[in-house]
Amino acid sequence: MSDPKIEPGYPLAWPQGRPRTRKPAPALFRKDGRRLTLTTARARLVEQVNMITQRGQPWRVRNMVLSTNIRFTLAGTRDQNVSRRDPEDAGVAFYFELDGRPHVLACDRWDTVYDNIAAIAAHIEALRGQERWGVADLRQAFAGHVALPPPGAPPERSWWKVLGLPGADVSRNDIDAMYRRLAARRHPDAGGTREQWDELAAAYEAAKAAVA
Known part of the structure; x- marks a missing residue:
């Protein structure tokens, strides 16, 4: 099974109505004792998305967009034609369809884009655990992340x-x-x-x- 295609989204399109973190915390995630890079963080996300679909079955997750304030390529590497400085707003929003329904997972708790991507990957892993232990299936586990406007929100403008x-x-x-x-x-x-x-x-x- 080949890696799923995750489109880069720039600039960050934060979900409407989702509150923002005022003071992000210092980087948390590590790989071999080192801070994550865009490549290693994205690899964690790809791994978790891969594991949602059983081997040999049609993809359950489609139309994926990883929205950040970093320009990166489809291969998951940073675009070398733009600044290599990390953005002040390190938020990440991962848009996707699960079994045909739109969802979004967003995180800005950490002070780097890479850690927020890794946090989303860790969250997907935790949600997958609910299905693994028979507590809920994935659609139930992801129900709180359906990409819909918040209750009472005005309709979005075109x-x-x-x-x-x-x-x-x-x-x-x-x-x-x-x-x-x-x-x-x-x-x-x-x-x-x-x-x-x-x-x-x-x-x-x-x-x-x-x-x-």
Whole structure:
């Protein structure tokens, strides 16, 4: 069974309505006594996703996107064409479909992207244990992570409205140009709010997927 395909998502699209950690804790996870890298952290996630599906059976987990503030390639390595500095916002959101239902696991408790990826992998391992011991099947175990808006939340705006575009019939250049213009104003470091930035990041990811 080959490794599942996990698409990179940049920038971080934090789940709507999910609270953020105010003061992330120092790095926790280790491999052979050393701090994790993007490659080793992603390998842990791939391993856990692999183990959800029994050998020889169709993939249960599909349409996976690992959303972070680090640009990385499909191979799981860091994009060498951009800065190698770790981002200030180390949050990670892992979007996927389990048996056809959308889910998201998000973590920003730790101060590195790598540790937050490893934490998500560890969480999947713990949820798998519920099925292994007969307490619940995976769909029940993941029920609390269905990617739906929180109760009472206003309906999400379409990506083109968030980006200030006239509609979905636009070019990738139009999308990139509007994103750069809005990002310069909505990033928290530029005076925007975290909610504005998360909405913009999510809209940008949706736009790129729609206008391939």
